[in-house]
Amino acid sequence: MGLWDFVKEAGKSVFGEAEAAEPKMQPAPTAGAAPAPAPQAAPQAAPQAPAHDADTQRKLDALNAEVKAIGLDASKVRLYLTGDMVRIENKGADRETMEKLILAVGNIKGIAKVEADLPPAPAGAAAQPVFHTVQKGETLSAIAKHHLGDANRYREIFEANRPMLSDPDKIYPGQSLRIPVK
Structure with a gap:
């Protein structure tokens, strides 16, 4: 997993006045995907993680909307937000798309770090972008x-x-x- 630092105070403002959300790792819904079914209560079930807070979900929605607005294909990734850090989980996106997604998300005001796994570099290319x-x-x-x-x-x-x-x-x-x- 690679970790890239960004200038938190620079970039496009998509969150409005509020800064990044409290540290809660939450998945963003994938663009075009059907909402996940509601979890079924099972007897003796293990305690579940707390639900999204509204501010975190709002910011995840803003991140996904920005990625979509600039025309990047985010159908093969999932975004998670913890404080001022975004984790991009790769579900089959190519290296160039992942590098562009890292930059698109990192260049948003309020985001200081982006963590992601990149697909292997082509032969002869640098391992890290x-x-x-x-x-x-x-x-x-x-x-x-x-x-x-x-x-x-x-x-x-x-x-x-x-x-x-x-x-x-x-x-x-x-x-x-x-x-x-x-």
Whole structure:
């Protein structure tokens, strides 16, 4: 399981005024999935975990809505929220999708950490993805020069971060970007 840090105070605000939920690990409903059936009471059943609190569920719904709004396929993952950390449980998503989901969720204001298991890297690729946190005054060209050795390769970084980025000039301090490694 990998753990990535993000700038909690930076990013798109999808939760409203409230910060991340109290530390309770709760699954988010998968987009398009039927709701789980109500648990049946069984005699002598083991105590069940406490139900979602309304704020945690609201935030999980906001996370899922944001992922859907930017066009990422989250049908093969499940999101869990504990405080300011999101865990992404992979149920068959490919590596590129998982890396984009990590960034999409981590770049939400109020999220400080994302934990996820990535599928194995293709032969010759880095085992861990390369992410870059944008500093004040940086441009995609400067980031491309630093990581890829050529400022003119900024478009590769832009494409690696689609659909989260809609314009190469619209990046902000604290945002994390995926750097393509070839």
